[in-house]
Amino acid sequence: MQSTSAFLDSLRPAGSKRSGKRDLIVNVFLRQEGHLTADDLYDLIRKEDQKISRATVYRTLQWMEEAGIARKVDFGEGRFRFEHSYRHPRHFHLICKTCNRSFEFLSSDIEALLEEVASARNFTPRQSILQIHGTCEACRTGRAPAVEGGTTELLFARDALRIAIATERSGLEFYSRAARLTKDARGRRVFERLSDEEQEHLGKLEARYKELLAQDPLLESRPTFLFFKGAANGLFAAGAEQLAKGVDDRQALMIGIRCERASHRFFKRYGDRFEDSEGKQIFLEFATEEREHLELLIREYRALVERQRRRPGGRRKTRPEQPTA
Amino acid sequence: MQSTSAFLDSLRPAGSKRSGKRDLIVNVFLRQEGHLTADDLYDLIRKEDQKISRATVYRTLQWMEEAGIARKVDFGEGRFRFEHSYRHPRHFHLICKTCNRSFEFLSSDIEALLEEVASARNFTPRQSILQIHGTCEACRTGRAPAVEGGTTELLFARDALRIAIATERSGLEFYSRAARLTKDARGRRVFERLSDEEQEHLGKLEARYKELLAQDPLLESRPTFLFFKGAANGLFAAGAEQLAKGVDDRQALMIGIRCERASHRFFKRYGDRFEDSEGKQIFLEFATEEREHLELLIREYRALVERQRRRPGGRRKTRPEQPTA
DNA sequence: CTAGGTGCAAATAATTTGCAGAGGC
DNA sequence: GCCTCTGCAAATTATTTGCACCTAG
Numbered sequence: 001m002q003s004t005s006a007f008l009d010s011l012r013p014a015g016s017k018r019s020g021k022r023d024l025i026v027n028v029f030l031r032q033e034g035h036l037t038a039d040d041l042y043d044l045i046r047k048e049d050q051k052i053s054r055a056t057v058y059r060t061l062q063w064m065e066e067a068g069i070a071r072k073v074d075f076g077e078g079r080f081r082f083e084h085s086y087r088h089p090r091h092f093h094l095i096c097k098t099c100n101r102s103f104e105f106l107s108s109d110i111e112a113l114l115e116e117v118a119s120a121r122n123f124t125p126r127q128s129i130l131q132i133h134g135t136c137e138a139c140r141t142g143r144a145p146a147v148e149g150g151t152t153e154l155l156f157a158r159d160a161l162r163i164a165i166a167t168e169r170s171g172l173e174f175y176s177r178a179a180r181l182t183k184d185a186r187g188r189r190v191f192e193r194l195s196d197e198e199q200e201h202l203g204k205l206e207a208r209y210k211e212l213l214a215q216d217p218l219l220e221s222r223p224t225f226l227f228f229k230g231a232a233n234g235l236f237a238a239g240a241e242q243l244a245k246g247v248d249d250r251q252a253l254m255i256g257i258r259c260e261r262a263s264h265r266f267f268k269r270y271g272d273r274f275e276d277s278e279g280k281q282i283f284l285e286f287a288t289e290e291r292e293h294l295e296l297l298i299r300e301y302r303a304l305v306e307r308q309r310r311r312p313g314g315r316r317k318t319r320p321e322q323p324t325a
Numbered sequence: 326m327q328s329t330s331a332f333l334d335s336l337r338p339a340g341s342k343r344s345g346k347r348d349l350i351v352n353v354f355l356r357q358e359g360h361l362t363a364d365d366l367y368d369l370i371r372k373e374d375q376k377i378s379r380a381t382v383y384r385t386l387q388w389m390e391e392a393g394i395a396r397k398v399d400f401g402e403g404r405f406r407f408e409h410s411y412r413h414p415r416h417f418h419l420i421c422k423t424c425n426r427s428f429e430f431l432s433s434d435i436e437a438l439l440e441e442v443a444s445a446r447n448f449t450p451r452q453s454i455l456q457i458h459g460t461c462e463a464c465r466t467g468r469a470p471a472v473e474g475g476t477t478e479l480l481f482a483r484d485a486l487r488i489a490i491a492t493e494r495s496g497l498e499f500y501s502r503a504a505r506l507t508k509d510a511r512g513r514r515v516f517e518r519l520s521d522e523e524q525e526h527l528g529k530l531e532a533r534y535k536e537l538l539a540q541d542p543l544l545e546s547r548p549t550f551l552f553f554k555g556a557a558n559g560l561f562a563a564g565a566e567q568l569a570k571g572v573d574d575r576q577a578l579m580i581g582i583r584c585e586r587a588s589h590r591f592f593k594r595y596g597d598r599f600e601d602s603e604g605k606q607i608f609l610e611f612a613t614e615e616r617e618h619l620e621l622l623i624r625e626y627r628a629l630v631e632r633q634r635r636r637p638g639g640r641r642k643t644r645p646e647q648p649t650a
Numbered sequence: 651c652t653a654g655g656t657g658c659a660a661a662t663a664a665t666t667t668g669c670a671g672a673g674g675c
Numbered sequence: 676g677c678c679t680c681t682g683c684a685a686a687t688t689a690t691t692t693g694c695a696c697c698t699a700g
Contacts, residue, residue, distance in 0.1 A: 017654055017699055038689075053657050058690065074401045076454070078665085079689055094448050105442055113435050113552070114457060121428060121548055122462035122470070123419050129401070131454040132439060137447035145447070223446055227438070343674070344680055363664075378682045383665060403690085404664055654699085661692070672681075 016063075021052055025060040026069065033151075035073055035081040035102055075102065075131065087153045089273040090127075091225075096136035103136065104152055108228035108266065150222045154212065157282070158219055159226035160270055161209050164286055167263050168202040170234025174259065177243050184249045190300045194256075194293055201289065208282060226270075235263045250308070253301040257323045260297060264290035298323045346377055350385040351394065358476075360398055360406040360427055400427065400456065412478045414598040415452075416550075421461035428461065429477055433553035433591065475547045479537065482607070483544055484551035485595055486534050489611055492588050493527040495559025499584065502568050509574045515625050519581075519618055526614065533607060553591075560588045575633070578626040582648045585622060589615035623648050 028044050029036070036044075042057045061082055064070035070082045075095055092110075094103040110130065118125040137145050149155070175195035182188040213219050239255040247255065264287050271283030301323055353369050354361070361369075367382045386407055389395035395407045400420055417435075419428040435455065443450040462470050474480070500520035507513040538544050564580040572580065589612050596608030626648055 019655055019699080021656070051657080055658080055691080056656055059655080062691095074399060076399045094443065094446055096448075097451070103446060103448070105446065107438060107442060110435055110438050110442075113432060113438070114455075117430055117432060117435075117552055118419065118457055118459065120552070121419060121430065122465075123421075123428070123457065123459055124465055125457045125459040126422070127458045129454065129456045129458065130439075132443055132448065132450045133452045133454065134443065134448055134450040140447075140449055227442055227445070345673095346681070376682080380666080380683080381681055384680085387666095652698105652700095654697100656695105656697075658694095658696105659692100660694105662690080664689090665687080667686070668684095670682095672679105674679080675677095 021049070021056055022060050022063070024049060025052070025057060026064060029061075029064065029070065029082070030084055030086060032084075035075070035083045037079055037081050041082070074129075076133075087274070089152070089156055089270075091152065092130035092132075094132045094134070094136070096139055097133055098135050098139035101136065103149060104225065106156070106226045108226065108269075109230070110227075111269075147218055147221050147223070150216060150219065152225065154216055154219060155222060155225035156270075156274075157212055158209075158222075159224065159228075160267075160283060161205060161212065163226070163228055163231040164267070164282070165202065165205050165209060166231055166234035167236060167266075168198050168205060168234070170236035170240055171259070171263070172198040172202060173234075174236040174240040174243065174256065177240060178252045178256065181243060181247075182249050182252060184304060187249050187253065187300060187304060190296065191252075191256075194296070197289075197293070201286075205282075228266075230262075231266070235259055235266065250301070250304055253297055253304060254321060254323065257294060257297045257301060260290050260294040264294055346374070346381055347385050347388070349374060350377070350382060351389060354386075354389065354395065354407070355409055355411060357409075360400070360408045362404055362406050366407070399454075401458075414477070414481055414595075416477065417453075417455035417457075419457045419459070419461070421464055422458055423460050423464035426461065428474060429550065431481070431551045433551065433594075434555070435552075436594075472543055472546050472548070475541060475544065477550065479541055479544060480547060480550035481595075482537055483534075483547075484549065484553075485592075485608060486530060486537065488551070488553055488556040489592070489607070490527065490530050490534060491556055491559040492561060492591075493523050493530060493559070495561035495565055496584070496588070497523040497527060498559075499561040499565040499568065499581065502565060503577045503581065506568060506572075507574050507577060509629060512574050512578065512625060512629060515621065516577075516581075519621070522614075522618070526611075530607075551595075555587075556591070560584055560591065575626070575629055578622055578629060579646060579648065582619060582622045582626060585615050585619040589619055 025041070025045055028048065029041060032041075032044070038054075038058055038061060041061070042052075042054055045052050045057060061070060064082075064084075065072055069084060069086060071085045071090075072080050073083055073093070074080055075093070089106070091104040091106045094105065096102070111128075114125065114128050117123075172195060175191050175198055179188050179191035179195055182191055216222075236259040239259040242255055243252060267283045267287035267290060271280055271287050274280035274283065350366070350370055353373065354366060357366075357369070363379075363383055363386055366386070367377075367379055370377050370382060386395060389407075389409075390397055394409060394411060396410045396415075397405050398408055398418070399405055400418070414431070416429040416431045419430065421427070436453075439450065439453050497520060500516050500523055504513050504516035504520055507516055541547075561584040564584040567580055568577060592608045592612035592615060596605055596612050
C-alpha cells in the first residue's frame with residue numbers, strides 16, 4: 001500500500017491544509033476493513049491519540065466523503081457507517097441481522113435490469129442501493145465458514161479477470177471457427193487476424209490471473225463477488241454456437257459485431273468502476289481492444305455489403321442490418 | 326374501502342385497547358398515499374385533533390408496524406418514513422433526489438437473481454431493500470408526466486393478471502399443439518383436457534382483467550409496476566416453440582412439467598406477497614390450478630415411462646429424466 | 651498573518667421514555 | 676379496579692455548530 005499516500009495527496013482538495021490529526025484519522029480509517037460507525041472510528045483513534053474530539057472525527061469523515069476516500073452507507077440502524085472507497089468499487093451488501101457484519105457483492109445481471117427499470121420509468125439513475133438483510137452462514141450454523149471473504153479489490157479483479165479469460169477463450173473459438181467457414185478471402189483474413197489477437201491477449205490475461213493468485217493463496221476458493229451469468233462461458237459462446245449451425249459471411253460478421261459490443265460494454269462498465277488500481281488498467285485496456293475489434297468488424301461488414309451489392313449473388317428478401325458502434 | 330375496519334379489527338393484537346386517538350391516527354394514516362415521515366403524519370393529525378401529542382403519533386406508528394399495518398422505510402434522509410402495507414405488497418423504490426417523491430416497482434427477474442446471490446453466499450435472506458436514487462421525469466423535463474402512477478394494488482393486479490393471461494395463452498397453444506402431436510392415446514387425452522382447462526381459465530382471467538380496467542379508466546396506460554421478462558410471451562412460450570421443433574411424447578410431457586412448475590412458482594410467489602385482497606385470490610387460485618396440472622403431468626409422465634419400459638420401443642442411451650414436484 | 655483545523659460545550663433533530671392522570675373493559 | 680393509553684416534559688442518540696484558540700503555509 002505504498003501508493004496510498006500519493007493517492008491521498010492527489011485527492012486533497014485545493015485550499016485544505018495538512019494536519020497531523022487529520023492524517024492520523026485518515027490513516028486509521030484506511031487501515032480498517034469493514035464498515036465503521038463514527039463511534040467505532042472515534043474509539044480506534046482514541047487508542048492512538050487521547051486528545052482528538054468526536055467533532056474532529058465527524059468533520060474528517062465528512063471531508064473524506066467529499067474527497068472521495070470514504071462512502072457513507074446506511075444499513076437502517078439509525079446511524080451511518082463508512083467504508084473506504086480507495087481501490088474499492090461500488091457494490092451491494094448482504095447484511096447479517098444477527099452479527100451485524102456485512103458482505104459485499106456485485107451483479108452485472110442485476111445492474112442491467114436496474115437500468116432497464118429506470119429507463120422504462122423515464123428515471124435518470126445516479127446510484128443504486130441494494131441490501132439483502134438476513135442471516136449469514138456463520139450465525140446460522142454456529143461455526144465459522146471455511147474461507148473468509150478477502151479484500152474486495154482482489155475478488156473483483158479475480159472475477160472480472162475470469163470473465164475476461166472466458167470471453168477471450170470463446171472469442172478465440174469464435175474467430176478461428178469463423179475463419180475456417182468464411183468463403184470471402186478478405187473476410188477470412190480479418191477473422192484470422194482477430195483470432196491471433198485473441199490468442200495473444202488470452203496469454204496475457206492468464207499471466208495476470210496467475211499474478212493475482214500469488215497475492216493471495218486462498219483467492220480461488222473465496223466466494224464469488226461479481227455475479228454475471230451471461231459470461232459463464234464467455235461473451236462469444238452464443239456466437240460460436242450460432243456459427244456451428246451454419247451462417248453466411250455477412251451473418252458471421254454481424255454476430256462478431258454483437259459479441260464485441262457486449263464485451264466492450266461489459267469491460268467499460270466495470271473498468272470505470274475502479275477508482276484507481278491495476279484492475280482499472282486491465283479492464284480499460286480490454287475495453288479499448290474490444291472497441292478496436294468492433295470497429296474493424298463494422299468496417300469489414302460495410303465493405304462486404306458494398307461488394308455484394310455491386311455483384312449481387314442470390315436473391316435477398318430484406319435489406320441487410322446496418323451495424324452501429 | 327369498507328373492509329378496512331374489519332381488517333383493522335382482525336389485526337389488533339391481544340391485550341390492546343381501542344382508543345379514539347389511535348383510531349384517528351390509523352385512519353388518517355391509511356387515507357394517505359405516499360411515504361410519510363412521523364412529522365408529516367403529526368401535522369395531518371393536528372388538523373383534526375389539536376390535543377394529540379407527538380409521542381402518541383410515534384407510539385401508534387410503532388404499534389401499526391407491529392400490527393403489520395405500516396412499514397418503516399429508510400430513504401437515507403436521517404429519519405424514517407412509513408408506508409401502509411394494507412393491500413400493498415412489498416416492493417422496491419425509485420427515489421427522486423430533487424423532489425423527494427418516490428415511485429414503486431417490483432421485478433421478478435431481480436428477485437430471482439437476489440435469491441441466487443444469497444444462496445451462492447450461503448446467506449438466508451429475510452428481506453431485501455432496493456432503491457434507485459436519481460431524477461424523475463417530471464424534475465428532468467420540468468413538466469408533469471402524462472399519466473401518474475395510480476394505486477399500487479391495482480397496478481400489481483394489472484401486471485400479474487397480464488402475466489397470467491399471457492401464460493394461459495401460451496399454455497393453451499402448448500397443450501393444443503401437444504395434443505395434436507402426441508401419438509400415445511392416453512397422453513393425448515391428458516393434453517386435450519389441459520388445453521380445455523386453460524381455455525376456460527383464460528376466459529375467467531380476461532373477465533377479471535376487464536373488471537380491473539373498469540376500476541380505473543387510465544389503468545392500461547399507467548407505467549409498469551411488475552417487471553418480468555420471462556413472462557412477456559407467457560411461461561409456456563418456450564415450450565410451445567420446442568414442440569414445433571419435434572419431440573417425442575415423453576419429452577412433450579417433460580416440457581409441460583417444466584412450464585407448469587415455473588408458472589406455479591411464479592403465482593405462488595406473488596400470491597403470497599399480497600396481504601389481503603382480491604389479487605391474492607387470483608394468484609393463489611392460479612397457483613393451485615397450475616400445481617394440479619403439474620401433478621397430473623407428473624403422474625402421466627411416470628405412467629408413460631412405465632408403459633414404455635414394459636414394452637420397449639427403440640434403443641435408448643440414457644435413462645429418462647425423473648420429474649419432481 | 652491568515653485561512654483553515656481543532657477542542658469543547660452547547661445546539662439540533664429524530665425518536666424514546668418516565669410518570670401521573672384519563673379512560674376502556 | 677386494572678391495565679392500557681395519553682400528554683407532557685425530560686432523556687437519549689447521532690450528528691452538527693459556535694466560538695475561541697491553534698497552526699501550517
